[in-house]
Amino acid sequence: MRTFETVLAQIEQRIAADGLTVGDRLPGERQLAEQLQVSRSSVREALRVLETLGVVSSQVGRGPDAGAVLTSRPDGTLADLLRLNLGLTTMSAREVLDTRLMIERWSAARVTSAPAEMTEALAAMDAAASPEEFVTHDIAFHVALTDAAGNRLLSAVMRALRDALVSNAVEAVRRLGHTDDLQADHRRIHAAIESGDGAEAVEAVTAHLARAYENVFH
Amino acid sequence: MRTFETVLAQIEQRIAADGLTVGDRLPGERQLAEQLQVSRSSVREALRVLETLGVVSSQVGRGPDAGAVLTSRPDGTLADLLRLNLGLTTMSAREVLDTRLMIERWSAARVTSAPAEMTEALAAMDAAASPEEFVTHDIAFHVALTDAAGNRLLSAVMRALRDALVSNAVEAVRRLGHTDDLQADHRRIHAAIESGDGAEAVEAVTAHLARAYENVFH
DNA sequence: AGACCAAATATGGTCAGACCATACACCTAC
DNA sequence: GTAGGTGTATGGTCTGACCATATTTGGTCT
Known part of the structure; x- marks a missing residue:
């Protein structure tokens, strides 16, 4: 299984476990990479997939609190x-x-x-x-x-x-x-x-x- | 617009223009990156999106002819x-x-x-x-x-x-x-x-x- | 004290270059 | 002619760096 796929699974699992809902934020890319012991590239590919699936959305800048925000966009x-x-x-x-x-x-x-x-x-x-x-x-x-x-x-x-x-x-x-x-x-x-x-x-x-x-x- | 999004558009356009169909292959990641004048990372993120959408599928190794293969997978x-x-x-x-x-x-x-x-x-x-x-x-x-x-x-x-x-x-x-x-x-x-x-x-x-x-x- | 502006900082986006394991192509030995 | 080994290009991953942007911070002026 490719690395970004395991990252994907871990992020999904984390969302479910922490009970995150629309509007909540994931940790930043660098932080996620360190927590999951993978490179930032792999985290980014996973985030790109989640974005394509309409689960999260990323914004640059966005101060020092966090990164990708959970969205709900089945449309x-x-x-x-x-x-x-x-x-x-x-x-x-x-x-x-x-x-x-x-x-x-x-x-x-x-x-x-x-x-x-x-x-x-x-x-x-x-x-x-x-x-x-x-x-x-x-x-x-x-x-x-x-x-x-x-x-x-x-x-x-x-x-x-x-x-x-x-x-x-x-x-x-x-x-x-x-x-x-x-x-x-x-x-x-x-x-x-x-x-x-x-x-x-x-x-x-x-x-x-x-x-x-x-x-x-x- | 983010780089990988323009890459995405150019690949889609290329598929349409060249009349590529299921089974045909895209150029390799390195070659695509050079053709489009972007980094391989951006190409990869675009390919990841296309893969998520079920348009292409990548395999390692696969000799010296090409990379992602066009798939059709509505499931x-x-x-x-x-x-x-x-x-x-x-x-x-x-x-x-x-x-x-x-x-x-x-x-x-x-x-x-x-x-x-x-x-x-x-x-x-x-x-x-x-x-x-x-x-x-x-x-x-x-x-x-x-x-x-x-x-x-x-x-x-x-x-x-x-x-x-x-x-x-x-x-x-x-x-x-x-x-x-x-x-x-x-x-x-x-x-x-x-x-x-x-x-x-x-x-x-x-x-x-x-x-x-x-x-x-x- | 409060309003305002500029520097510091952390973020996502992108890039360049490197290494690995894999799968195919080619070439050699039999 | 076939079997097996070697070369090579590929996708997958990692590291480290730089950029533009947005928030935070802290100082300055009123």
């Missing part, structure tokens, strides 16, 4: 990874939409009260001045719905899709020219969830995404 | 990433099963003929001598079903879950003591797909996984 990295592994090209719009429909139907059936993020996103969409702004809050609305369902795995996938969803949706909204129908859908979804009517919520989500399919594929 | 890396980002602990069995049920129902509804991998896995399960062996082919059966549905994103997620699924299932099979019921389920799923009966296939998958829920949560 960008996952998206990068999916993009790279799925043939280096963009995922097809149909793959993204199918996956999204599946996750959102599942979520809608399980969420029994709308989280604050959903309500806020709804208001933000009303106030939006541009398609970009509208769509940003649109997707936030749907991500919030998924988060509320409490499956972290599905939340991670949904967040990974965010960028792809936004670019698809912006184009569709531009073509559509207005957002009235979409907002009506959103209010219907929101109301169904608030009233705890799972079946109606699933139906509302399905209808909403059926509209999305139409807009994207026509 | 392990994604699983690592999900594990690390989902709180550094193992995902809950319920999250895994829920996700799996969702993906497999979706797939069963769309696949209209069983791929060779499914048929082979079925035979391999009959011949299996241990729970581990049985479960390995069991999961292969389900992964093959998902692959056949043609959504690369869902395939990637399913593969990422493979390890977790295997360990869950091995335990369950041990407790059960036999695999007759499971194989009957598999044959029902296989037959439904071969006959192109989507609704029956979904039903068969649902029944099969309901059994899995029982075994895991009781």
